Amino acid sequence: PNGVNKGIAINVLQNPDASSPVTIDAVLKTARQLEKEYPGIKFDVAYNNAGFVDILFGNMIHELILAIILTGIAVLFFLGEVRGTLIALTAIPVSMAMSLMGMAALGMSLNSSTLIGLLIAIGRLVDDAIIDIHAVERHMRMGKDRVRATIDGISEVRRSVFAATIVLIVALVPLMVSGGITQLMFIGLCWPIVFGLVFSYFVSVTLTATLCSRFLQHPDQRKSNWFSRSVLQPFEGFLTRIERGYERLVRAMLKNPVSNFLRIGITIILGFTFYYFIGSEMMPLADVGQASLQLEMQPGTSFKRTEEAVRQLEQIMMEEGGKQGWIQHAALEIGAEGGPGMTGGTYFTGYNMKFVNGATGMLTFSDKDTGRPSIWAIMDRIHARAMKEIEGIRRISLKEMGSDVMATALAPVALVIYGKDLQVLDKIAKETLKIAKEQVPDMAQPFLSWEMSQPTYTLVVDEEKAARHGLTSVSIAMQAYYALRGGFTNELYRLPNKRPMTIRVRYQDDQRMRISDLEGMFVTSPTGEQVPLLDLVRLERRAAPTMIEHDQLRRVVSIAGYYRLDSRPSMDLTMDLQMRAMAQINWPPGYGIEARGDMTQMMDSFRVMLYGLAIALVLMYLILAAQFGGFLQPLQMIFSIPLELSGVFLLLYLMHQHFSTVSILGVIVLSGMDIVTAILIIDLIIRMRESGLPRNEAIARAAPERLRPILMTSLITIFVMGQIAFNPKTGLDAYQPLGTTIIGGLIVGTVLSLLDIPVMHAVVDDISRWFKVRILKQDPSTLPPVEANDEETA
Numbered sequence: 001p002n003g004v005n006k007g008i009a010i011n012v013l014q015n016p017d018a019s020s021p022v023t024i025d026a027v028l029k030t031a032r033q034l035e036k037e038y039p040g041i042k043f044d045v046a047y048n049n050a051g052f053v054d055i056l057f058g059n060m061i062h063e064l065i066l067a068i069i070l071t072g073i074a075v076l077f078f079l080g081e082v083r084g085t086l087i088a089l090t091a092i093p094v095s096m097a098m099s100l101m102g103m104a105a106l107g108m109s110l111n112s113s114t115l116i117g118l119l120i121a122i123g124r125l126v127d128d129a130i131i132d133i134h135a136v137e138r139h140m141r142m143g144k145d146r147v148r149a150t151i152d153g154i155s156e157v158r159r160s161v162f163a164a165t166i167v168l169i170v171a172l173v174p175l176m177v178s179g180g181i182t183q184l185m186f187i188g189l190c191w192p193i194v195f196g197l198v199f200s201y202f203v204s205v206t207l208t209a210t211l212c213s214r215f216l217q218h219p220d221q222r223k224s225n226w227f228s229r230s231v232l233q234p235f236e237g238f239l240t241r242i243e244r245g246y247e248r249l250v251r252a253m254l255k256n257p258v259s260n261f262l263r264i265g266i267t268i269i270l271g272f273t274f275y276y277f278i279g280s281e282m283m284p285l286a287d288v289g290q291a292s293l294q295l296e297m298q299p300g301t302s303f304k305r306t307e308e309a310v311r312q313l314e315q316i317m318m319e320e321g322g323k324q325g326w327i328q329h330a331a332l333e334i335g336a337e338g339g340p341g342m343t344g345g346t347y348f349t350g351y352n353m354k355f356v357n358g359a360t361g362m363l364t365f366s367d368k369d370t371g372r373p374s375i376w377a378i379m380d381r382i383h384a385r386a387m388k389e390i391e392g393i394r395r396i397s398l399k400e401m402g403s404d405v406m407a408t409a410l411a412p413v414a415l416v417i418y419g420k421d422l423q424v425l426d427k428i429a430k431e432t433l434k435i436a437k438e439q440v441p442d443m444a445q446p447f448l449s450w451e452m453s454q455p456t457y458t459l460v461v462d463e464e465k466a467a468r469h470g471l472t473s474v475s476i477a478m479q480a481y482y483a484l485r486g487g488f489t490n491e492l493y494r495l496p497n498k499r500p501m502t503i504r505v506r507y508q509d510d511q512r513m514r515i516s517d518l519e520g521m522f523v524t525s526p527t528g529e530q531v532p533l534l535d536l537v538r539l540e541r542r543a544a545p546t547m548i549e550h551d552q553l554r555r556v557v558s559i560a561g562y563y564r565l566d567s568r569p570s571m572d573l574t575m576d577l578q579m580r581a582m583a584q585i586n587w588p589p590g591y592g593i594e595a596r597g598d599m600t601q602m603m604d605s606f607r608v609m610l611y612g613l614a615i616a617l618v619l620m621y622l623i624l625a626a627q628f629g630g631f632l633q634p635l636q637m638i639f640s641i642p643l644e645l646s647g648v649f650l651l652l653y654l655m656h657q658h659f660s661t662v663s664i665l666g667v668i669v670l671s672g673m674d675i676v677t678a679i680l681i682i683d684l685i686i687r688m689r690e691s692g693l694p695r696n697e698a699i700a701r702a703a704p705e706r707l708r709p710i711l712m713t714s715l716i717t718i719f720v721m722g723q724i725a726f727n728p729k730t731g732l733d734a735y736q737p738l739g740t741t742i743i744g745g746l747i748v749g750t751v752l753s754l755l756d757i758p759v760m761h762a763v764v765d766d767i768s769r770w771f772k773v774r775i776l777k778q779d780p781s782t783l784p785p786v787e788a789n790d791e792e793t794a
Contacts, residue, residue, distance in 0.1 A: 007044065009333050019109060024050040046331030047362045052288055053111075055367055056731035060115035063723055063732070067122045068092055070719040075126060078239070078712040079133060080232045087211045088129040091203045095125045098202075099195035106191065113188030116735050119724070120189075120669060120742075121196030123717035124168070128204035131157050131680070134709045136212045150213040154205070160683035163627045165201045167679070168672035169194055170619045174612030175668065181601060182608045185283075186665055193669070243704040250758050251700045260759045264643070267752065271646020274653040281569035281658045282412065282598035282605065286734035287375045289365040290401035293332065295386075296358050296394045299454040299546050303335060303356035309390050310334055310359050316385045321365070326372040332361035363398070368730050375400050376444075376564050383445055394546075395447040399562060411560035412570040413443055414597025415578055418554040419590055422545055426452040428591060429557040432581045436559065440577050442567035449558035450547040457515065459537040466536050469525040476536060479523050484512045515539070551596075560597065569658040570598040602661070609664040616668060617641070620675060632764050633682060639760055640674045640753045647748025648741050655725070657737045666741030673717065673742075674749040678757045680706045685761055694785040695765055699758045707754065714750045718743050 014023040031043035071092070076085040096118065108114055135153035136146075144152065172190045176183065224233075253260050295313060297306050310332055321327035335356045366372055379398040386396050399411070417432065419425050429448050436446040459480060461473040486506025511517050519539065522530040549556050559577075563570050574595050581593050617638060624634035648667060652659060681703055688698035724732050725739030765786075772778040 009046065009331070017107060017109075020053045021050040024048060046329065047290075047364065051364070052290060052731065055289075056112055057110065057115075059729040059731055060110075060112070060119070062729070063119055064115070064122070066723065067119060067720040071122060071126055071716050074712060074716050074719060075130065077232065077235050078130075078708060079137075080228075080236045081217065083215050083217055084133045084137070087208060087216065088126045088133060090211065091129040091200060091208060092122065092125045094207060095196055095199045095203050096121075098199040099192055102195040102199070103191060108188065108191060111188060112731050112734075113186070114192050116724075116732070116738070117189040117192030118196070119720060120717075120738075121193045121200075122720050123713060124193070125196055125200045126716065127676075127713045128161050128165070128200050129208045130712050131161055131709045132204050132208050133212060133216065136216060138705070140216075140218050146216060146218075147213045150209055150216070154209050154212075156687065157680075157683075158205070159627065160679045161201065161204065163624060163679050163683075164672075164676040165197050166623055167620045167675050168197050168669075170623060171616045171668050171672035173619075174615045175609065175665070178608045178612055180604070180608065182605045182612075182661070185605075185661065189665070239708060243707050246707055246754070247700055247704040249755070250703050251696075253755065253759050254696050254699060254762055257759050257763060260756065264752070264756055267646050267748075268642050271649050271748070274649040275659065278649065278652045279569040279658045280571040280602065280606075281563075281660045282571075282602040284658070284660055284662060284734050284737055285376075285400065285563075285565055286731070287368045288401060288731055289367055289375065291363040291365070291375060291379060292399050292401060293361040293363060294358070294395075294397045295332075295360070296396070296546075298392045298394050299357060299451075301357040301392055305392065306357050306359060307334055309392065312390045313359075313382075313386055313396075316382055316389065317363070320381050320385065321378050324372070326366055326378055327363055328366055329364040330361060332359050334359045374565070380444065380564075394451070394453075397445055397447060397562075411562055412598040413563060413573045413577070414558055414560040414595075414599070415574060415581075415593055416551045416556040416558050416596050417591070417593050418551065418556045419588070419592075420555060422452060422555065424588060424591065425555065425557050426545070428585060428587070429559060431585050432559050432577070432593070435580050435584060436561065436577055439580055440573060442563060443561040443573050443577065444564055444567075446559065446561035449549055449560070450545045452543045452545055454544040454546045456542055456544040457518070458540045458542050459533075460540055461537050469523075469529060469531050469536070470527065471523065471525055471531070471536065476523055476533075480518065480521065480533065483507050483521055484518065558596065566656075569660075571602055574599040605661045606664065609661060609668070613664070613668050613671070616671065620672070624675075624679070628682070628686070632768055633686075633761075635764060638675070640678050640749060640757065641671050643752040643756065644670050644674045644745035644749030646752075647744040647746070649744075650748070651740050651744025652737065655736075655740050657740055660737055662735060663737045663741045666738045667745065670742055670745040670749065673714075673746065674753055677710050677714075677750055677753045680710060681754075681757050682761060685758075689784060694787055695762065696787055699761060703754065703758045710750065710754065714746050718746055 012023070012027050014020060028043075028045070035041055035043060068089070072085060072089050075088045076082070079085055079088070099118065099121065103114060132154050135157045136149050137153075139149035139153040139156075140146070142149075172194060175186050176190050176194075295310065297309055301309075314330065314332065317327055317330050322330070335358065365375055365378070368374070372378075379400070383396060383398055387393060397411070415432075417425060417429050419428070430451075433446060433448055436443050440446075459477060461476055463473065466472060466476060483506065486504045506512070507517075519534055521533040523533055523536060525531055549558065561573070563573055567573075568576070574597065578593055578595055621634050621638055624638075625631050628634065645667065648663070648670070649659075652663065657663075684702035684706055685698050688702050689695060693701070721739040721742050723729075723739075724735055725743050728736045728739070769780075769783055769786075772783065773780050
């Protein structure tokens with residue numbers, strides 16, 4: 001924005017295990033040293049990834065601190081006293097420090113994935129401590145001293161806490177070993193959660209137990225102050241009323257389970273209906289303040305004209321964002337050429353823009369939290385003006401960099417048209433592009449990978465004349481190519497740590513500038529005879545493809561584009577364009593259109609993640625069956641998962657977000673969380689029944705007893721994920737559907753699980769009793785009682 005400067009681009013690539021800020025600081029230090037040694041040289045930073053890393057790290061630290069504060073407030077209100085709150089909060093820094101040590105042992109660094117994982121883990125870091133403290137307080141109310149209450153209380157919940165920890169870990173394991181891009185995307189997020197779960201459990205059985213036995217006060221011994229009287233005690237009364245109302249509701253539902261199942265069915269049907277309205281995408285769009293640019297002029301455009309177009313484009317960028325401070329830096333390179341891993345467009349985008357009629361670049365925007373328009377609004381204005389005001393553009397593409405491993409992909413919406421004849425492919429591709437522009441308005445910046453518009457001269461060899469001189473088409477073409485383009489000799493010598501010395505051989509510049517130079521060329525025969533080229537060939541001017549493209553050993557042309565936050569997602573746009581093209585275009589035999597881009601990656605990732613979810617459910621079921629000593633009890637716990645999905649789809653729809661791999665990750669994490677709710681309730685019901693209580697009475701007492709820790713842990717997780725779901729900062733918006741999924745699933749899943757799990761336990765027990773009485777012919781009087789008799793009730 002401060003001006004246009006010419007220079008030589010130097011790209012610095014860091015090692016995969018290196019830190020961006022550390023690497024960039026070292027590079028800048030070296031550059032400043034070179035400036036001192038060579039006064040005529042000045043280094044200007046065209047692209048600096050450390051800025052984004054610093055912003056992301058600052059935002060994540062802010063989110064972590066806010067999450068800890070909200071967690072402390074929630075724990076204080078639910079426990080109603082300061083000592084228990086401090087004991088619970090002690091688990092956060094201790095468990096997090098141990099988790100960071102575990103991550104360091106694996107060579108992991110703090111980045112967007114690992115920090116999101118730590119954020120999700122915060123709710124679980126205090127979960128075990130909360131359950132333990134609540135159980136200890138319960139035993140204190142029975143008249144036990146601190147030490148005995150701690151031993152009995154923590155022992156009582158140890159089975160359920162251990163089962164909950166194992167279930168949550170097992171839910172993530174399939175993702176961590178899935179391989180491919182799915183594992184690459186989420187391995188950094190899963191490990192912090194796993195470490196948090198393991199060390200949280202370890203802290204709960206050691207540090208939390210010790211602190212409870214030393215410092216936790218008996219409820220009757222707590223001192224009253226103005227805050228306790230005006231805030232905590234009224235909230236305690238509110239929770240007590242909720243527990244009593246919940247107990248009455250459970251008793252009523254046990255008497256009428258049919259209506260409860262009807263409500264469950266309606267809830268699931270309505271919730272799953274919203275799935276068809278939310279659409280699907282690979283990864284959510286993210287505004288991280290960085291965008292790549294590709295400019296391609298019409299084939300045959302000179303370098304000078306391309307440079308003029310780039311200057312026009314720079315002026316447009318200045319007017320649309322530079323003057324306002326929205327675009328902080330723009331670096332463009334003209335004539336980028338080479339294969340993967342080389343300079344220019346290859347480094348910035350992964351796809352090189354060849355020859356003199358192309359340019360690539362990188363745009364750095366101000367932080368989105370400063371109040372600037374979205375990165376897509378600025379890019380679309382630049383694109384519209386460039387296509388309108390700059391003559392000779394074949395295509396211009398601007399794409400946000402994103403914050404995930406898919407950030408450098410060509411385009412999220414992409415299809416390939418395959419066939420043998422290039423002319424036919426070009427015709428079909430242009431018809432498809434017209435359909436995209438006119439009938440799929442949500443598809444932004446649609447373009448073709450190549451066109452039949454490259455001006456070329458073809459040498460049509462007279463095979464008979466060539467044979468007379470001992471020449472072939474290949475030998476003639478090779479001599480013509482090397483005369484004009486040149487060729488490298490073999491290495492003359494090699495010095496240690498030095499580039500090999502080679503010599504390029506070709507005609508002088510003034511001998512290879514015009515078509516007449518080619519026409520006047522001589523070809524050397526095997527006998528040394530110099531034969532005029534035009535005696536052997538005929539020159540024909542033809543239109544050729546601007547690029548040769550293959551897919552699965554087939555000739556193809558790609559049509560690609562982008563989508564925006566307020567439009568349909570990539571999967572919907574890809575399918576829409578494919579269906580319209582297949583219906584409206586006359587396809588010759590052997591020609592067709594297939595989806596690529598996000599569509600194929602998404603289908604592969606969805607399949608892997610759904611398989612992972614299925615495997616996780618089977619493993620969770622087997623673990624619960626072993627933990628509770630039967631195969632029927634875990635069924636009611638797994639049953640809570642369809643309930644959570646209803647909330648997931650509903651909230652995604654209300655938030656105008658799409659179902660993505662991030663959402664599936666949220667469902668996997670959520671499945672473990674919701675099963676924990678069922679574990680806590682069922683475990684206490686079984687313990688009460690083992691103590692001699694009738695089934696329905698045990699259900700009616702156990703469910704309210706577990707209500708408070710369940711609500712507490714769910715609300716803490718909702719508070720922690722709220723900022724990500726509803727107002728994500730820079731670098732976190734790609735994980736917004738993760739927060740939405742967890743919040744929606746927890747709200748609906750927790751509420752419905754609290755209502756349905758007690759009833760499901762009774763139904764499963766009835767099925768078990770029927771099987772024992774009718775099939776195994778067991779005496780009903782030997783079975784545990786269902787209802788209390790009148791004397792017991794009285």
